[in-house]
Amino acid sequence: MPEINIKxxxxxxxxxxxxxxxxxFDKTKIKGKxxxxxxxxxxxxxxxxMHIGHAFSxxxxxxxxxxxxxxxxxxxxxxxxxxGLPTERLVEKINxxxxxxxxxxxxxxxxxxxxxxITPEFIEDWKIxxxxxxxxxxxxxxxxxxxxxxxxxxxxxxxxxxxxKQEFPSIWCVECQTSIAQAELEDKxxxxxxxxxxxxxxxxxxxxxxxxxxxxxxxIAVFVNPxxxxxxxxxxxxxxxxxxxxxxxxxxxxxxxxxxxxxxxMICSYGxxxxxxxxxxxxxxxKIILNQDGTLNEKAGILKGLRIKEARKKILEExxxxxxxxxxxxxxxxxxxHDKCGTEIEFIPTAQWFIKILDKKEQLxxxxxxxxxxxxxxxxxxxxxxxxxxxxxxxxxxxxxxxPIPAWQCEKCKNIxxxxxxxxxxxxxxxxxKCPKCKSEVNATPETKVLDTWATSSLTPxxxxxxxxxxxxxxxxxxxxxxxxxxxxxxYTITKSYLHENKIPWEDIVISGFVTLxxxxxxxxxxxxxxxxxxxxxxxxxxxxxxxxxxxxGEDLEYQEKDVITGRKFVTKILNATNFVFMNLxxxxxxxxxxxxxxxxxxxLNKAISQATQAFDNYNYSQAKQIVDSFFWxxxxxxxxxxxxxxVYNGTKxxxxxxxxxxxxxxxxxxxxxxxxxxxxxxxxxxxxxKKHEKINSIHLTxxxxxxxxxxxxxxxxxxxxxxxxxxxxxxxxxxxxxxxxSVKADIILHISGEDNKLLKNLIQDLKTVTxxxxxxxxxxxxxxx
RNA sequence: GGUCCAGUAGGCUAAUGGCAGACCCUCUCGUUUACACCGAGAUGACGGAGGUUCGAUUCCUCUCUGGACCACCA
Numbered sequence: 001m002p003e004i005n006i007k008x009x010x011x012x013x014x015x016x017x018x019x020x021x022x023x024x025f026d027k028t029k030i031k032g033k034x035x036x037x038x039x040x041x042x043x044x045x046x047x048x049x050m051h052i053g054h055a056f057s058x059x060x061x062x063x064x065x066x067x068x069x070x071x072x073x074x075x076x077x078x079x080x081x082x083x084g085l086p087t088e089r090l091v092e093k094i095n096x097x098x099x100x101x102x103x104x105x106x107x108x109x110x111x112x113x114x115x116x117x118i119t120p121e122f123i124e125d126w127k128i129x130x131x132x133x134x135x136x137x138x139x140x141x142x143x144x145x146x147x148x149x150x151x152x153x154x155x156x157x158x159x160x161x162x163x164x165k166q167e168f169p170s171i172w173c174v175e176c177q178t179s180i181a182q183a184e185l186e187d188k189x190x191x192x193x194x195x196x197x198x199x200x201x202x203x204x205x206x207x208x209x210x211x212x213x214x215x216x217x218x219x220i221a222v223f224v225n226p227x228x229x230x231x232x233x234x235x236x237x238x239x240x241x242x243x244x245x246x247x248x249x250x251x252x253x254x255x256x257x258x259x260x261x262x263x264x265x266m267i268c269s270y271g272x273x274x275x276x277x278x279x280x281x282x283x284x285x286x287k288i289i290l291n292q293d294g295t296l297n298e299k300a301g302i303l304k305g306l307r308i309k310e311a312r313k314k315i316l317e318e319x320x321x322x323x324x325x326x327x328x329x330x331x332x333x334x335x336x337x338h339d340k341c342g343t344e345i346e347f348i349p350t351a352q353w354f355i356k357i358l359d360k361k362e363q364l365x366x367x368x369x370x371x372x373x374x375x376x377x378x379x380x381x382x383x384x385x386x387x388x389x390x391x392x393x394x395x396x397x398x399x400x401x402x403x404p405i406p407a408w409q410c411e412k413c414k415n416i417x418x419x420x421x422x423x424x425x426x427x428x429x430x431x432x433x434k435c436p437k438c439k440s441e442v443n444a445t446p447e448t449k450v451l452d453t454w455a456t457s458s459l460t461p462x463x464x465x466x467x468x469x470x471x472x473x474x475x476x477x478x479x480x481x482x483x484x485x486x487x488x489x490x491x492y493t494i495t496k497s498y499l500h501e502n503k504i505p506w507e508d509i510v511i512s513g514f515v516t517l518x519x520x521x522x523x524x525x526x527x528x529x530x531x532x533x534x535x536x537x538x539x540x541x542x543x544x545x546x547x548x549x550x551x552x553x554g555e556d557l558e559y560q561e562k563d564v565i566t567g568r569k570f571v572t573k574i575l576n577a578t579n580f581v582f583m584n585l586x587x588x589x590x591x592x593x594x595x596x597x598x599x600x601x602x603x604x605l606n607k608a609i610s611q612a613t614q615a616f617d618n619y620n621y622s623q624a625k626q627i628v629d630s631f632f633w634x635x636x637x638x639x640x641x642x643x644x645x646x647x648v649y650n651g652t653k654x655x656x657x658x659x660x661x662x663x664x665x666x667x668x669x670x671x672x673x674x675x676x677x678x679x680x681x682x683x684x685x686x687x688x689x690x691k692k693h694e695k696i697n698s699i700h701l702t703x704x705x706x707x708x709x710x711x712x713x714x715x716x717x718x719x720x721x722x723x724x725x726x727x728x729x730x731x732x733x734x735x736x737x738x739x740x741x742x743s744v745k746a747d748i749i750l751h752i753s754g755e756d757n758k759l760l761k762n763l764i765q766d767l768k769t770v771t772x773x774x775x776x777x778x779x780x781x782x783x784x785x786x
Numbered sequence: 787g788g789u790c791c792a793g794u795a796g797g798c799u800a801a802u803g804g805c806a807g808a809c810c811c812u813c814u815c816g817u818u819u820a821c822a823c824c825g826a827g828a829u830g831a832c833g834g835a836g837g838u839u840c841g842a843u844u845c846c847u848c849u850c851u852g853g854a855c856c857a858c859c860a
Contacts, residue, residue, distance in 0.1 A: 194860085256860085259790080334858085381855065384789050387789095516853090555791090572821070576820045580821080581818060637821090739827075
């Protein structure tokens with residue numbers, strides 16, 4: 001037996017698939033009713049190499065796609081997401097540059113150049129894994145076409161009055177000097193000084209505890225709880241801020257916690273998100289003391305020019321000097337930091353662009369309900385997220401690399417000018433526009449911000465469709481994705497499809513889980529990541545896919561190398577089984593008169609086919625795999641092959657014909673049913689043994705197996721009984737032999753009940769050879785050794 | 787604090803309103819016609835308490851534990 005070289009086999013078929021365009025989408029195929037199964041493929045973020053989570057979730061979606069391809073046509077495009085922050089960072093790292101030291105034009109060019117170099121290698125990992133996408137139907141979320149579509153979306157929504165620009169306190173990193181997304185925040189536990197400070201109210205001291213005394217000059221109100229009797233008499237009066245001596249109103253607000261600190265809470269513009277809410281709620285006039293670079297401005301009085309930490313130190317000294325601090329203690333609290341640089345985030349009001357979503361919560365939940373979620377409970381996560389929304393969708397970012405917001409603003413009349421659809425894609429920095437409204441002579445100011453990456457990736461169905469002349473329109477059949485981005489990618493895509501076309505983007509959505517190690521999510525930042533490239537190198541892509549098929553949709557899966565090894569074993573086993581079968585087999589095209597054992601066996605095959613089909617139809621690939629897998633190991637290999645061996649070697653012509661027919665068809669069905677999971681080895685087997693009879697170019701283009709039409713199928717109950725009894729007796733004999741410490745091949749005389757003997761009368765010969773019985777006698781069950 | 791998910795042998799995982807099935811580990815045995823990257827066999831499990839039911843691992847309630855997401859964090 002020659003050594004099996006998995007790597008060689010896989011590489012061979014990968015090249016074959018590419019050369020023969022096995023997965024290429026043929027848009028001429030689309031005619032009228034011809035239903036195409038379309039997939040809104042997730043575009044991976046170009047940020048290095050494929051990680052284990054990718055290998056897991058892309059394998060899972062590929063099982064589904066390959067199954068669907070065997071039942072008709074599929075549209076399975078491929079894209080990469082490369083206009084986001086991760087890409088920006090990667091480009092900075094590779095080229096050793098800082099984007100903020102470069103012009104936007106320069107940096108974008110560098111990004112595009114770098115991407116061109118690294119993307120093909122990045123995508124190669126997906127090809128090696130055996131992902132059967134059509135890599136020539138390809139988009140990048142930063143390419144010209146994507147820019148055009150994304151900007152068109154912006155223009156259209158602006159014209160529909162669904163986008164507005166507003167000065168708004170947004171999450172700001174003073175280190176990176178940009179607004180950032182909520183998704184870019186991390187928690188950090190910190191030991192902070194909690195000081196109780198003396199304000200004055202009604203001529204008396206009013207004590208307020210705070211961790212951020214440097215914001216005293218920005219204090220614009222204090223809150224007390226309406227139920228708090230201690231401060232009842234002060235409500236409606238003014239409090240005097242120490243050191244700065246301005247007066248602020250004392251307001252009732254139930255958000256003030258009686259138990260916390262002194263029960264009095266100071267509101268500053270802006271200390272945290274809570275302040276933002278409170279200020280909006282009470283319509284307070286803000287007093288901004290923080291500059292975008294993290295220094296304090298002239299409104300901060302004596303703190304002017306200092307950075308936040310310096311200012312905190314200075315004001316504490318000042319308060320101390322005037323004996324205005326009554327208590328100091330250290331507490332541990334959580335602060336939000338920017339995941340990139342670790343800087344504590346601030347809130348600074350800047351002009352941002354928003355898509356209106358708060359007024360559409362109900363409709364968006366309704367849209368989500370129209371989509372079929374797998375697993376179903378994932379819809380709840382979507383629903384909870386939408387219900388809990390508090391802000392409109394901020395789509396602008398103060399970044400260099402991204403799709404420019406195609407807008408200008410007239411300085412004179414503040415009119416906003418957006419690009420015409422015909423001029424897209426456009427970079428407003430490169431184009432001069434005059435205000436058509438006030439006819440100002442001065443050029444309008446181009447918008448320097450870019451669109452957030454989600455503003456574009458929420459259009460992936462449209463991006464993909466544009467590659468094939470929009471021959472496929474939403475709703476697509478399927479969106480596969482992981483559960484961590486339900487609130488972003490799934491939500492935003494549903495939102496855009498609703499806003500633009502009042503449709504759902506896809507009929508079904510399947511959610512995959514994470515890969516865990518010792519119960520924790522595997523990720524680079526946790527340092528517990530395992531590289532899929534290394535696993536594939538060692539065990540093959542089929543093996544890692546086999547492992548990925550062992551968890552249900554939506555479930556996290558613990559990574560265990562032994563599961564991959566089990567996959568590898570399957571590959572070896574099916575190859576060996578096939579070699580054995582074809583070593584002795586003559587092709588038998590038409591169904592001959594079936595030997596009873598073969599007929600009963602094929603009934604079991606039919607059962608497996610019907611169950612696996614049903615499972616796959618519900619996207620339950622793990623169940624399908626399990627059904628086929630156990631049929632292959634337990635029924636086909638361990639029992640049927642053992643039973644039929646003797647007939648294949650020594651049977652009559654008729655007995656052989658029946659065995660050949662059953663072997664060929666059962667093996668073909670098994671190989672086909674495993675093809676979605678382990679595409680390489682099944683292709684190898686198909687090409688070597690089945691293609692000459694089946695005449696189709698690749699197993700992945702063959703039809704998913706139907707149940708065989710067998711004679712006498714109506715008496716299935718009786719048939720099952722016979723088959724089960726046969727296996728039961730075989731198992732019992734093996735057990736007896738094992739207990740007696742004899743070889744499985746030890747000769748015996750088998751005693752079985754008269755009832756069983758009658759039931760198995762057509763199978764006696766096979767039973768005899770497989771159990772190595774010299775004779776079978778009636779009586780109570782017994783194994784007699786010779 | 788809210789929402790959701792999950793608790794099955796030493797480990798990982800499956801199905802099911804009525805004998806809980808694999809795989810890895812452990813132990814025993816086996817190799818003249820596919821496979822030692824093997825085969826056969828054995829040991830071993832439903833977190834806890836209540837309820838519905840003739841019957842609950844499965845359905846319901848509570849509880850404990852773990853995980854995810856969100857919120858809070860003066």
